Amino acid sequence: MIKTNSRLFLFFLLLVLTGNCAFAQQKKTIVTLQAPSNTTINKHIYGHFAEHLGRCVYGGFYVGEDNERIPNTAGVRNDVVAALKELQIPNLRWPGGCFADTYHWKDGIGPKPGRPTIVNSWWGGVTEDNSFGTHDFLNMCELLETEPYLAGNVGSGEVQELADWVQYVNHAGESPMADLRRTNGREEPWKVKFWGVGNEAWGCGGNMTASYYSDVYRKYATFMSDWTNTGGLFRIASGANVDDYEWTETLMKNIKHNLVEGLALHHYANVEWNSKGPATGYSDTQYFKTMQSAWKMDELVRKHSAIMDKYDPKKRIALVVDEWGGWYEVEEGTNPGFLYQQNTMRDAMIAGLTLNVFNNHAERVRMANLAQTINVLQAVILTKDEQMILTPTYHVMEMYKVHQDAQLIPLSVESALYTFEGETLPAVHTSASVGKDGKTHISIVNIDAKQTHQVDLNLGKSYKNLSGRILKSASLNDHNTFEKPDAIKPESFKGFKQNANQLAVELPPFSVVVLTLD
Incomplete structure (x- = not known):
């Protein structure tokens, strides 16, 4: 005979696995780029x-x-x-x-x-x-x-x-x-x-x-x-x-x-x-x-x-x-x-x-x-x-x-959650623009202190040239000092894969990424 606590555990496990539980979090962040607006980012x-x-x-x-x-x-x-x-x-x-x-x-x-x-x-x-x-x-x-x-x-x-x-x-x-x-x-x-x-x-x-x-x-x-x-x-x-x-x-x-x-x-x-x-x-x-x-x-x-x-x-x-x-x-x-x-x-x-x-x-x-x-x-x-x-x-x-002074690209964002002690925040924050040179730039921040988050970008079109830069570190408390002035600095980012009009990006915990698409 299954004990009551075991039954409850199996019930909630089933809900999570089927995606029907209110506490089940979205695993991916989905970002859709819209047509460039008439607004300039001053x-x-x-x-x-x-x-x-x-x-x-x-x-x-x-x-x-x-x-x-x-x-x-x-x-x-x-x-x-x-x-x-x-x-x-x-x-x-x-x-x-x-x-x-x-x-x-x-x-x-x-x-x-x-x-x-x-x-x-x-x-x-x-x-x-x-x-x-x-x-x-x-x-x-x-x-x-x-x-x-x-x-x-x-x-x-x-x-x-x-x-x-x-x-x-x-x-x-x-x-x-x-x-x-x-x-x-x-x-x-x-x-x-x-x-x-x-x-x-x-x-x-x-x-x-x-x-x-x-x-x-x-x-x-x-x-x-x-x-x-x-x-x-x-x-x-x-x-x-x-x-x-x-x-x-x-x-x-x-x-x-x-x-x-x-x-x-x-x-x-x-x-x-x-x-x-x-x-x-x-x-x-x-x-x-x-x-x-x-x-x-x-x-x-x-x-x-x-x-x-x-x-x-x-x-x-x-x-x-x-x-x-x-x-x-x-x-x-x-x-x-x-x-x-x-x-x-x-x-x-x-x-x-x-x-x-x-x-x-x-x-x-x-x-x-x-x-x-x-x-x-x-x-x-x-x-x-x-x-x-x-x-x-x-x-x-x-x-x-x-x-x-780039042209704002409006976004629709369905963000995964950053959960801590029962409270939640959107884990991923992003903005995008297209410059006078025609290049599109997407800035993405993962504020989650522990979890890597995948961001699926619906670009609306494919791009020939993609590159990225990332700012990350091993610990949240890391900082530059006068003894180690370059402990934290941007580096090249390759954590993305393009498939036609979509781009899948893997964001490490507490990291900032800027993508350039041309």
């Missing part, structure tokens, strides 16, 4: 962020003109410039962040010995000597061949101060601020297009209500005039913190649409906001929770976009996710206010997943900024004296640069 989605925070600017980008140990151009590290040019960064946000709303730009111009010092009250309480200011940043952007994105001081500044800054950097004719710029050694204007009108107005930018900030924004935006840019300034309002949908609703309702070109959104991935967990040595549970937090970006983009669609159905106003990335506890022994953290394969997963989300929502998401570029949060570069290393996040963004 290159500015791949932007970066440099705040006066920790060692991002000082010791990261800038080592001083008199530094004889580290090769530099006007104080900016040559190795950093070369690395970021290889990444083809489209824009760089500066000087903050929270720092922006305590920054008075006139403190950072003129002869450096005469510049006043301030205390960086937000980040570590260190003394800021203002040796890296407007000229230094904008000239560095020219070195990097990238567009500057200036964040204006609304929290502690005045309307005239921001209006003067616009005139100082953009006015080509005779004017008080343009003349001051020439006195300080720059004849031609820099023609800065992107401007943030405050930062995190709901928090460090003034703890304002959405209604109050709407009025403040309208006042500042009104007095920001342009003289040289075709199409005018691109003014970005301080948008919502994560899922504050009421903030987005209020701004879209209250701000005249001829005064705003972009609406910001901030979201960081971590275990929990009040218990972020370590950057390395994290547990499987902490990893899964971080992936849940990262995948929330898709929901945030969809819901904020839906609100914007009510007031702006033609999608004239961009959703600008100008702060995103992983945020963990600082490395042991470092200043808590410097936000220095290592960068592992977990961060590669965050980067690949998030960029796929942005690509797939490119109709509305037209600009974003990873936080931050060097030595802070989810950095693409870490420096230590003369040494510089590239992080797994750097390598993902380098692999994904093929999507910049």
Whole structure:
């Protein structure tokens, strides 16, 4: 006689084998490419962020003109410039962040010995000597061949101060601020297009209500005039913190649409906001929770976009996710206010997943900024004296640069599941585009910490030439160090088989793959 428990076991086994059990997971991920859309994946989605925070600017980008140990151009590290040019960064946000709303730009111009010092009250309480200011940043952007994105001081500044800054950097004719710029050694204007009108107005930018900030924004935006840019300034309002949908609703309702070109959104991935967990040595549970937090970006983009669609159905106003990335506890022994953290394969997963989300929502998401570029949060570069290393996040963004200004290919995806302790997430995340050279690129991320996943791609046509690159490692916690700077780097990928119009891809656990089809 079969015992009851044995009967139940056989019953559930039969259901799983026949595919009728609700708990039976789809074994394969099926991705179908549709016809290319009319939507362009804006290159500015791949932007970066440099705040006066920790060692991002000082010791990261800038080592001083008199530094004889580290090769530099006007104080900016040559190795950093070369690395970021290889990444083809489209824009760089500066000087903050929270720092922006305590920054008075006139403190950072003129002869450096005469510049006043301030205390960086937000980040570590260190003394800021203002040796890296407007000229230094904008000239560095020219070195990097990238567009500057200036964040204006609304929290502690005045309307005239921001209006003067616009005139100082953009006015080509005779004017008080343009003349001051020439006195300080720059004849031609820099023609800065992107401007943030405050930062995190709901928090460090003034703890304002959405209604109050709407009025403040309208006042500042009104007095920001342009003289040289075709199409005018691109003014970005301080948008919502994560899922504050009421903030987005209020701004879209209250701000005249001829005064705003972009609406910001901030979201960081971590275990929990009040218990972020370590950057390395994290547990499987902490990893899964971080992936849940990262995948929330898709929901945030969809819901904020839906609100914007009510007031702006033609999608004239961009959703600008100008702060995103992983945020963990600082490395042991470092200043808590410097936000220095290592960068592992977990961060590669965050980067690949998030960029796929942005690509797939490119109709509305037209600009974003990873936080931050060097030595802070989810950095693409870490420096230590003369040494510089590239992080797994750097390598993902380098692999994904093929999507910049490419034509979005919509996808239908039936993803296998990543299951952990009874909770599930889609295991596979992907986006695709076709470039101006006619080549199709498909980026695929398997966030599953344990399982290899097969992805069946329905391509719609066959391709003669196929190649791929992969970023993978033996352990989730693996990362590049100053002793082993190339422990993780992209390599050639051959784990696919083509059969007519279909492509079967084998994705190792926690890996990122970019395929090129021609």
